[in-house]
Amino acid sequence: MSEHSKVQVGDVTISSDKHTYIAGPCSVENQEQIFTVAEHVIKNGATILRGGAYKPRTSPTAFQGLGERGLELLFSAGKKFNVPVLTEVMDSSQIETIIKASCGHPFIFQIGARNALNYFLLREVGKTGMPVLLKRGKGAMVSEMISASEYITIGGSPVIMCERGIMSFSSASGIGRFTADHMAILKFQEAGFLTIFDPSHPAGKREYVTPLALSAVALGANGTVVEVHNNPAVALSDKDQALTLEDFSLLMRKAKGIEMALEICSEVIKEEQLV
Numbered sequence: 001m002s003e004h005s006k007v008q009v010g011d012v013t014i015s016s017d018k019h020t021y022i023a024g025p026c027s028v029e030n031q032e033q034i035f036t037v038a039e040h041v042i043k044n045g046a047t048i049l050r051g052g053a054y055k056p057r058t059s060p061t062a063f064q065g066l067g068e069r070g071l072e073l074l075f076s077a078g079k080k081f082n083v084p085v086l087t088e089v090m091d092s093s094q095i096e097t098i099i100k101a102s103c104g105h106p107f108i109f110q111i112g113a114r115n116a117l118n119y120f121l122l123r124e125v126g127k128t129g130m131p132v133l134l135k136r137g138k139g140a141m142v143s144e145m146i147s148a149s150e151y152i153t154i155g156g157s158p159v160i161m162c163e164r165g166i167m168s169f170s171s172a173s174g175i176g177r178f179t180a181d182h183m184a185i186l187k188f189q190e191a192g193f194l195t196i197f198d199p200s201h202p203a204g205k206r207e208y209v210t211p212l213a214l215s216a217v218a219l220g221a222n223g224t225v226v227e228v229h230n231n232p233a234v235a236l237s238d239k240d241q242a243l244t245l246e247d248f249s250l251l252m253r254k255a256k257g258i259e260m261a262l263e264i265c266s267e268v269i270k271e272e273q274l275v
Contacts, residue, residue, distance in 0.1 A: 007131050007158045007194060009084040010106030012047045014160060014194055019259060020223035022086055022196065023248060024050035026238040027063060028070035036230045038077040040245045045252045048108070049078050050086040050225055054094055055237055056114050063236040071101035079105055086133060086225070088112050092124040099128065109157075113137050113164060113201075117144065119151050126155030133196065133225075135162040138178060142187045149193070161193040162225065165202030177204025177241070180212055185221050196223040200241045206232065209243055210251045217258045226251070 006015035014020045023041035028034045028051040038049050053070030055063065066073070071087065078085040084106040089095055098109070108131045115121050116137030125132055132152050136145050149159045163185050165171070165178025180202040188195040197219075199212035213224050229235045229242040243251065 009131055012084055021046045022048040022050050022225040023228045025229050026227045027052045027055050027065055027236055028074050029236050031073055034073050034077045037228055038081050041228055042081045044249050048084050048086055052088050054090045056090055075102055075105050086110050108133050116140050117148055122151035126152035126157040129156045132157050133160045133162050135164050138167050142184050161188040161195045164198035176202050178202040194222045196225050197221040198225045200227040204241055217255045
């Protein structure tokens with residue numbers, strides 16, 4: 001059972017009281033890209049900037065990220081627009097590198113799906129005391145993820161769960177990249193975890209990202225993390241599932257509408273109960 005009903009990251013509080021929006025490119029590519037995307041997503045309601053400096057890729061010849069230069073650009077953008085950042089750590093040797101690159105700027109370590117059950121890495125990240133977003137492995141059971149979280153929390157770091165889709169008959173048949181498992185969101189929350197939903201990876205194509213994201217807002221997920229690029233056609237990673245700047249603006253307008261509708265429904269129910 002998680003003991004963290006809310007997680008504080010700089011001036012941002014991730015809690016069950018409101019939906020937190022995290023957005024940014026899959027990979028930090030250059031200064032113009034990360035600053036352009038950061039300015040837009042924050043202006044439109046995101047409160048945490050995401051960006052990868054180290055990228056685990058299926059092919060060893062694919063873009064692997066800018067490394068330390070990517071961290072420098074990501075944290076520079078976070079500082080300029082005064083928001084915390086989310087970035088992936090793939091190996092224990094990168095932990096101190098990321099901490100040093102932050103220069104005290106608030107951030108969240110992301111453990112990607114490929115390392116979801118990498119217990120040594122989880123234990124080492126947990127020793128930092130920094131918040132950790134733990135993405136569900138594509139073949140990991142909910143119970144396995146809950147056990148994996150204990151490797152992090154035993155060291156003192158708070159864990160935020162992230163549902164990002166699993167392999168299934170649907171994904172194997174080409175229906176989406178992965179299958180979004182909304183029941184997992186409810187089960188993680190039932191176990192006491194703040195739970196973020198990543199619609200980009202199960203969607204695989206940008207036209208499916210917004211509908212999936214909105215479904216999680218309506219479901220009651222504690223946040224959404226999406227990939228956004230200023231020019232997806234030339235993105236160096238995950239270009240097919242990256243939202244354009246305009247797509248993100250539209251997503252946020254619709255998401256805020258759903259949040260407002262849910263709030264109105266809650267107020268109506270409260271009034272009816274008082275009658």
